[in-house]
Amino acid sequence: MLLIKTTDKNFKESFEELLGRGAMDMEHVASIVGTIIKEIRNEGNEALKRHIAKFDRWEVRFDEDLMVDPVDMKKAYDALDTDLREALHLAYERIKNYHEKQMPKSWIDFDKAGNTLGQKVTPVDRAGLYIPGGKAAYPSSLLMNAIPAIVAGVDEIVVTTPTPDNEINHLLLAAAHLCGIEKMFKVGGASAIAAMAYGTETIPKVDVITGPGNIFVATAKKLVYGDVNIDMIAGPSEIGILADTSAIPEYLAIDLLSQAEHDEMASSILITPSLEQAEAVREVLYMELSKLEREMIARKSIEERGAIIVTETMDEAIELMNKIAPEHLEVMTANPFELLPKIRHAGAIFLGAFTPEPIGDYMAGPNHTLPTGGTAKFYSPLNVENFLKKSSIIAMSEDGINEIGEACALLAKTEGLTAHEKSVRIRLK
Amino acid sequence: MLLIKTTDKNFKESFEELLGRGAMDMEHVASIVGTIIKEIRNEGNEALKRHIAKFDRWEVRFDEDLMVDPVDMKKAYDALDTDLREALHLAYERIKNYHEKQMPKSWIDFDKAGNTLGQKVTPVDRAGLYIPGGKAAYPSSLLMNAIPAIVAGVDEIVVTTPTPDNEINHLLLAAAHLCGIEKMFKVGGASAIAAMAYGTETIPKVDVITGPGNIFVATAKKLVYGDVNIDMIAGPSEIGILADTSAIPEYLAIDLLSQAEHDEMASSILITPSLEQAEAVREVLYMELSKLEREMIARKSIEERGAIIVTETMDEAIELMNKIAPEHLEVMTANPFELLPKIRHAGAIFLGAFTPEPIGDYMAGPNHTLPTGGTAKFYSPLNVENFLKKSSIIAMSEDGINEIGEACALLAKTEGLTAHEKSVRIRLK
Numbered sequence: 001m002l003l004i005k006t007t008d009k010n011f012k013e014s015f016e017e018l019l020g021r022g023a024m025d026m027e028h029v030a031s032i033v034g035t036i037i038k039e040i041r042n043e044g045n046e047a048l049k050r051h052i053a054k055f056d057r058w059e060v061r062f063d064e065d066l067m068v069d070p071v072d073m074k075k076a077y078d079a080l081d082t083d084l085r086e087a088l089h090l091a092y093e094r095i096k097n098y099h100e101k102q103m104p105k106s107w108i109d110f111d112k113a114g115n116t117l118g119q120k121v122t123p124v125d126r127a128g129l130y131i132p133g134g135k136a137a138y139p140s141s142l143l144m145n146a147i148p149a150i151v152a153g154v155d156e157i158v159v160t161t162p163t164p165d166n167e168i169n170h171l172l173l174a175a176a177h178l179c180g181i182e183k184m185f186k187v188g189g190a191s192a193i194a195a196m197a198y199g200t201e202t203i204p205k206v207d208v209i210t211g212p213g214n215i216f217v218a219t220a221k222k223l224v225y226g227d228v229n230i231d232m233i234a235g236p237s238e239i240g241i242l243a244d245t246s247a248i249p250e251y252l253a254i255d256l257l258s259q260a261e262h263d264e265m266a267s268s269i270l271i272t273p274s275l276e277q278a279e280a281v282r283e284v285l286y287m288e289l290s291k292l293e294r295e296m297i298a299r300k301s302i303e304e305r306g307a308i309i310v311t312e313t314m315d316e317a318i319e320l321m322n323k324i325a326p327e328h329l330e331v332m333t334a335n336p337f338e339l340l341p342k343i344r345h346a347g348a349i350f351l352g353a354f355t356p357e358p359i360g361d362y363m364a365g366p367n368h369t370l371p372t373g374g375t376a377k378f379y380s381p382l383n384v385e386n387f388l389k390k391s392s393i394i395a396m397s398e399d400g401i402n403e404i405g406e407a408c409a410l411l412a413k414t415e416g417l418t419a420h421e422k423s424v425r426i427r428l429k
Numbered sequence: 430m431l432l433i434k435t436t437d438k439n440f441k442e443s444f445e446e447l448l449g450r451g452a453m454d455m456e457h458v459a460s461i462v463g464t465i466i467k468e469i470r471n472e473g474n475e476a477l478k479r480h481i482a483k484f485d486r487w488e489v490r491f492d493e494d495l496m497v498d499p500v501d502m503k504k505a506y507d508a509l510d511t512d513l514r515e516a517l518h519l520a521y522e523r524i525k526n527y528h529e530k531q532m533p534k535s536w537i538d539f540d541k542a543g544n545t546l547g548q549k550v551t552p553v554d555r556a557g558l559y560i561p562g563g564k565a566a567y568p569s570s571l572l573m574n575a576i577p578a579i580v581a582g583v584d585e586i587v588v589t590t591p592t593p594d595n596e597i598n599h600l601l602l603a604a605a606h607l608c609g610i611e612k613m614f615k616v617g618g619a620s621a622i623a624a625m626a627y628g629t630e631t632i633p634k635v636d637v638i639t640g641p642g643n644i645f646v647a648t649a650k651k652l653v654y655g656d657v658n659i660d661m662i663a664g665p666s667e668i669g670i671l672a673d674t675s676a677i678p679e680y681l682a683i684d685l686l687s688q689a690e691h692d693e694m695a696s697s698i699l700i701t702p703s704l705e706q707a708e709a710v711r712e713v714l715y716m717e718l719s720k721l722e723r724e725m726i727a728r729k730s731i732e733e734r735g736a737i738i739v740t741e742t743m744d745e746a747i748e749l750m751n752k753i754a755p756e757h758l759e760v761m762t763a764n765p766f767e768l769l770p771k772i773r774h775a776g777a778i779f780l781g782a783f784t785p786e787p788i789g790d791y792m793a794g795p796n797h798t799l800p801t802g803g804t805a806k807f808y809s810p811l812n813v814e815n816f817l818k819k820s821s822i823i824a825m826s827e828d829g830i831n832e833i834g835e836a837c838a839l840l841a842k843t844e845g846l847t848a849h850e851k852s853v854r855i856r857l858k
Contacts, residue, residue, distance in 0.1 A: 026655075083836075083839060086836065087837075091836070091840065101538060116780075117794050119530075122773050139843075139844070171843055171844075207807040208807050222654065222655055225651065225662075226662040228807060229804075229807035229808060233654075250855065251855065251856070254852045254855060255852050257848040257852075258846070258849045258851075260848070292848055293847045294846075294847065298848065329820075337824070340549065340822070344551050345551070345820075346820050348821035348823060349549065349821065349822050349823065350824075351822065351824035354827050355830070356852040356853055356856060357852070358837065358841055359823070359825060359833070359834070360821070360823050361841070362841060363836060363837040364546065365823075366546060366548075366822075366823055377554065377636045377818070378553050378637050378818055379818060380820075381819060381821050383819065389800075389806070389807055389808060390812065391772070391774075391775050391776060391777060391809075391810070392776070392778065392789070392810050393777075394778065394780065394789050394793045394795055395765070395766070395780035396783045396788055396793065398783050401783045401788065404523070404793075405788070407512075407515065407516035407519045407520070407791075407792060408787065408788055411513075411516050411517070411520065411568075411792070412787055412790070412791060414513060415567055415568070415569065415600075416723075417723075418721060418722045418723070419683060419686040419687040419689070419723070420687045422717075423683045423787045424785055424788055426683060427680070427785060
């Protein structure tokens with residue numbers, strides 16, 4: 001694992017290289033994905049079936065086969081061990097509780113002239129959730145995507161998930177039952193995104209598509225953006241940790257590894273003003289690494305994309321972390337809340353020794369769908385607003401328009417728009 | 430102007446055709462725009478200069494020539510007639526006042542176990558505003574894009590605007606001075622979007638790009654989306670009007686025309702349950718049309734993209750309008766507020782006889798940058814949130830993690846992520 005100091009001669013170059021971590025080369029898949037989208041738009045279910053036969057290796061004989069039977073969701077839910085079912089319920093409740101606090105209200109505001117201005121908040125009619133399947137089936141992703149849509153009040157929620165060899169993860173089915181999902185379709189990749197963006201005979205067109213996926217899914221989301229809304233374009237997972245000497249090296253090491261085990265492309269970066277801490281963490285990390293079930297994946301991620309950076313001060317550490325803008329940021333210092341005002345860019349911020357990042361993946365309540373690759377500089381975590389949109393409300397009184405109408409007509413005239421000018425002027429006394 | 434009834438035999442087809450109004454064929458310009466973006470990324474200012482020479486017909490000799498001198502903004506402001514300056518100030522204050530009401534607050538929330546969950550709201554570091562120039566220079570667009578960024582607390586605001594023949598609209602300069610803009614660059618089109626998305630020697634890279642533009646600008650925004658955030662992908666302007674017999678035909682006619690004068694591609698649609706009203710409006714509209722300065726543009730828009738639809742009931746009218754999801758919606762009925770709960774999809778809603786759409790373009794306060802082409806089903810008006818992003822805050826207590834840690838570890842284990850599991854488990858008592 002790379003260990004560098006900000007005082008190193010070539011630090012700037014090494015750091016720049018780290019910053020390039022999230023770059024995804026979408027261009028080389030864009031034409032493949034573009035073709036897939038066109039086929040779905042032109043041929044609908046026929047193309048879907050062909051893509052499923054090719055990528056997931058099973059034959060869709062009837063259109064109905066595309067859909068998961070809600071009875072199977074209930075069966076999977078009923079068959080869960082009690083402790084697993086309770087864990088799922090606990091997660092559901094905590095996530096729901098947090099997202100309810102995000103709900104914005106429609107508002108109106110009045111002035112002395114009798115005008116009313118405001119903002120109406122309305123859920124989208126239909127949301128489409130993409131949930132990875134097969135080996136990387138994460139039932140928690142279903143909860144994290146469905147619950148904000150449910151809280152937002154979306155009428156119809158559509159789920160797509162790939163089912164390689166026509167097999168589907170049972171915990172995913174159980175989670176779908178818990179979320180009350182009625183429309184879940186067995187299709188993945190760019191085909192699923194295109195089907196939700198434009199609709200097919202079986203899969204309804206949605207207004208917003210959210211959810212994680214590989215480079216094909218990310219590229220498809222980018223290509224359909226504008227015809228529907230999307231949450232974000234996400235890449236490999238990341239963790240950044242800010243730590244001082246108060247942190248326990250074993251905690252830091254295993255937290256770094258918990259990102260690394262996700263994906264060879266995942267990146268785990270510790271920044272600390274303490275060289276001693278840095279070296280201690282590195283030592284424990286390699287001990288823990290060899291004990292992991294997913295050791296191979298984690299090792300590649302740590303070797304190729306992991307780093308420990310030693311700074312001169314904590315302020316310098318924070319400054320570097322803001323440049324990285326990590327998806328997950330752990331603040332493992334003696335007084336983590338004190339650093340919060342200085343932290344500008346991170347998807348989710350985990351404060352203190354008892355807040356390991358994985359608690360946020362499942363249970364804490366906030367969403368685990370987070371901006372990656374530095375996009376926390378402009379994207380937010382998935383939240384209820386992704387499933388809502390606003391309309392401005394304007395109601396002028398007769399006094400109100402007389403008060404500001406002349407000024408308005410003047411600006412319209414100056415911009416050369418005389419019908420605009422007249423539309424205001426005919427209302428004036 | 431097309432006048433159709435919902436009882437017409439071929440109504441469905443005619444209506445579907447109207448719904449297709451906003452479709453933009455981006456594909457045919459995508460490769461041109463893609464090339465422009467690549468040139469800017471590879472060559473920076475050199476490419477910018479070449480594009481300006483080609484599209485705006487003037488030679489940029491030095492890099493500094495790309496930038497508007499803030500002294501010129503002040504001069505333009507000082508040279509304004511008093512009434513125009515006052516109109517600009519009034520607009521500025523009203524827009525600022527409205528957008529201040531949109532500002533979300535960071536929040537934290539506590540539970541009995543001593544956990545703290547919350548959401549931190551942070552402005553983006555740098556915003557880029559695209560403001561059309563030349564013949565279609567709209568100083569009001571500068572106010573509408575800059576003010577939400579200012580209210581959001583963005584540190585650095587960058588403006589780009591095309592300057593054909595190196596000439597720049599004086600009211601635009603004055604508005605820039607009023608908004609305190611310090612970095613304004615004389616470049617337009619896809620080049621400007623690329624320059625702000627990736628940076629050049631002179632133009633800084635931004636985090637978010639907002640603002641209206643033609644098909645090249647819209648396509649460039651779509652292509653850079655993901656590397657930066659954008660507000661929306663906007664097309665030609667639109668108005669929808671819901672009216673009953675209480676509305677004054679002359680008002681309705683001129684309001685329809687005020688959209689039509691924008692652009693030949695603009696669309697103006699009146700929906701009313703009253704055939705009498707429909708016919709009266711059509712008659713007045715043609716009388717007014719011939720008096721307009723921009724008659725040619727408005728006539729083409731009205732003939733090719735305007736429509737009056739007569740329904741059987743007001744509920745049916747609202748239902749159709751929700752399908753259209755117009756950028757601007759006027760509700761010109763006896764009790765417009767009563768219809769508000771039923772209106773699901775519109776960029777901005779104008780209620781009552783004294784609220785013509787143009788009052789919202791300049792003066793009312795809400796933003797005039799609005800979703801077009803039916804995208805009000807999922808996009809919001811430009812607002813302060815476009816210049817903000819959120820980070821989740823999670824701080825578990827020792828009691829807190831002990832309460833939910835086992836359930837979390839179980840879910841992690843079930844998903845096959847053992848480092849996740851361990852990261853939680855080592856914190857438990």
